[in-house]
Amino acid sequence: MKSVLRERTLRGPAFAIALIVVLMSLAMLVAGTSPLDGFAALFYGALGGRTEIGETLVATSALLFPALGICLAFRAGLFNIGAEGQLLVGALFAGAVGAQIHLPGVLGIVLLLGLGMLGGGLWGAIAGWMKAQFNANEIIATLMLNFVAAALALGLVSGPLKGPLATGAETAWLDPSYWLPTLLPQTRLSIGIVLALALAVFLNWLLKDTIFGYDLRATGEAPEAARRSGINVPRMTWFTLALSGAVAGLGGAVIVTGELHRFNTQLSPGYGFTAIAVALVGDLEPLWICVAAFGFGILEAGGLAMQASAQVPKDAIHIIEGLIILVLAARRYALRDTGVNAP
Amino acid sequence: MNGVPALELRGIRKTFPGVVAVDGADLDIFPGEIHALVGENGAGKSTLAAIAFGEVAPDAGTVEVRGSVGLVHQHFELVGRLRVWENVLLGREPRRGWRIDEAAAHRRVVEIAQRNGLAIDPDAFVETLPIGVQQRVELLRELDREPSVLLLDEPTAALAPAEIASFFETIANLARRGTAVLIVTHKLQEVIDYASRVSVMRHGAIVARMETAATNVDEIARAMVGGELPVIAERAPTQPAPAVALRDVRVPDAAVPLRGVSFEVRGGEIVGIAGVEGNGQSTLADAIAGMIAHDGTIDAPPARGIIPQDRQREALVMPWSIVDNAILGRQHAPGARKRAREDAQQIVERFDVRAASLDVAVRTLSGGNQQKVVVGRALIDRPPFVLAYNPTRGIDVGAAALVQSRLMEARNAGAAVLLISFELDEILALADRVLVMYRGEIVGETAGAAIDRVAIGRMMAGAR
């Protein structure tokens, strides 16, 4: 099972956005609301005020990290469905350690974010190693690891790691010195989003302007030619999956230190899966993914408001996300080896 | 010829995105004749055959068939993991109730094979068979349907010279029984020896029709190219010096194992390895290129230019530009990326790559130009050792001549050139010494004046 996504043009994202609008209008009509009212509720719920904008950007940031990770994997010819689990493990590492140990100021924050990358990276590396060593299908592997992560997290956080004052399955609150500074006062938005955007710029540079990026893209677009050009494809495979996981894990740590200030198992309403749509709509280009993440952030944050005032259930958004992915799959398969002029 | 044609093509036109493959072609094939269709790579022969078979629909023109058409493809369309009888009878399986009647299937395959003078084991898995025998399977599949027209696309490409004669005997028998046979080929001598008429295709149209008894190889070649054939660089005198040595190289567990290969390639000479496809050439090339592990020793300079046999899969990243592809294989050298554009410029200039710019995707180039990029990249740093594996496969005559010239020029300048090719003509034109490979071993060596096509042909089939 191999897939390489190529043929990236901007017509794809534009088409996707148009499709989103059409589908959402349909959903609204089905629910008995006029699309105008529905979209109004959506945008007001997403951008109508300081709190709302804050929530939208929080969702944007939460989506951006795993989407960037998934993008990296895709560009190397790998499909990382495990961003959800990698995110969770990264958040778990950050939350668990943060609740137990106290380090001063910036050092502490850096430590927790680093732990997030470590946790997510580890989780990605397991699948990466399985693929590199055993040619195990990374789709099944990363997905299985999602469930393992969920089970582990639940088990740990209901038991040994449970916070002393916690009512549910969660750790203790982090010491405020660990909280990421708020970016927008009186909202939950932390500087995590700045970190995400910086990461996007960094990954863009990495892919386009470095030899590592050259090798990574070659592995994804022409694996046999890449192998013969001296690239160690198995090593690139596991390293990319580890890196992909680390980026997602960093996102988990940001959620823990920036928004929630503790770890619980409900911290992600499926960000790792929505991020697949974000990566595809963003044409697998880090900078465009930022834009796509903002769009989906609006959907996530405004969706609740849309549900309340326009009676369109939030789950309709997941259906639409799935349709986006399905439609973009149609634009994406490019036969790996053939050229237009075959002779 | 008189009589009613079994196959009539009129005014066929076919365009693929960006390429006009067939541009107004007319063709008649009569029952009982063996008709050859020639033309250089990219002239449209295979497309025309696919249209005649019905695999591809023409944009314009008519196809009239009296009876049915069978096609044996250049690259066989067989299912390797199924057995011979399953491949031959796919879609026409004899039944007993709901299940396939395997005994009847066996009998049927043996019967068709015998009727055409071929030997085959119905139960063998196709992927275990040598390529020459696999072709037989595809042939039987088509013959089982008793077509009135049989098309064969490059049928002797994977046959040893000895097998070619018996292949054409089978075909002659078919023709005698009334089948109209069309052979798409680039082997002009075979056209003269075995076909009765030849049609020459150039740029998608039939430009000449000749009786083979009244023409010769050079005339046909000139019609194919539309003028004089390009000449390749001259062989210059050199002082060969030791450069590359293989000693008892063995790869026991490859698809075609290597059983102890030893030879030398000296700087200033071209050593050609002749052989039918499937006798270990790929294993040898991979071992020399360092792609697979091997026993024995290979002494070669680390700086080397490698031209793999499958440019689209092994040498290029198709959606990338010429600039990006220019450093593929050398990207880890310090400063490589900065030099990429400059290198690409040099490659395009010195290897006559026709491209709109350095930034176009390599995928948009013709096969010949793609190959020139690959060859240019391999030779641009003037490496002391060059490994060229089927360097002119599937490209037009002009590009092929350029590639061969550059290889000769590298040799003249002192490089050790190892040329592995399935085209005996290419080896004979370029090599100073010829080695013959058979079943993973070198079975013979000739040099200079002693190079004899007939003897080499015998060695290619296993004689020593």
Added chain:
Amino acid sequence: MTAAILTFVVLALIKATPLIYAALGGVISERSGVVNIGLEGMMATGAFTAVSVSFATQSPLLGLLAGILAGACIGLVLAIAATRFKVDQIVAGTGINLICAGGAAYGLVLIYNQPGASAQVPALGGNYWLLVVLAFAAAAVLSWTLAHTPWGLRVRACGENPRAVAAAGLDPLAFRTAAVVISGALAGLGGAFLSIGELNLYSDGMTAGRGFIALAAVIFGRWNPIGATGACLVFGAFEALQYVLQGRVAWLSSDVMQALPYVAALIALAGVTGKVRAPESDGVPY
């Protein structure tokens, strides 16, 4: 002691049954050349539809049939995407999973006015055993069909080299479509077993990755119906193990033990290191 073993075996069979249906669907789809990542979504759709139709008609049998049909319809979507639009089959399957999950969640709100779980509905009751036996029968039938019938031969050829099928004058896309629709129907049947066979309701996320465990079973079983069934029995046993071990092994909390079947699938994946070969044209659009 024997009672415990018997309980374990029975439980393993029950847990294996939905996996077997989904895995057989995976086998037929992949042998024809289409990777069906959407098995999970097709199971969820089958599970949800079976419950909802049973709710509406008060007939679990109609629910079962509806579940199969619903799975087949989703299979048709993937089939069209794969054959007519020649999409990246894996991405398409992922999209289908999301659509089905979202659709089921949406449906829960629409029909039952409560997120998370449906109302309790008439279920198969004691008859669910028939479905368990049927699963094994289906495996045998599929195995025989692939090996000995003309249709089976042609489907296998499609998965290895569809151009050979075309050269023989047949339409590979038609076979692939049929195979994928059948795989959807089988997955839907597996899902229906989950919701109205084992239980009598649908809850959010009840398929819990079984569609993917089934894929691991396909690989572990070497794309062979009997092999895949065997693998499903192993995974089913691991799932059953959870219940048997509960409370007996102190340091393994029940939450962590939920990971058992997935870990088993991971180990299985690693274990068939390069010793297996997928159908040659698996996942390649024709």
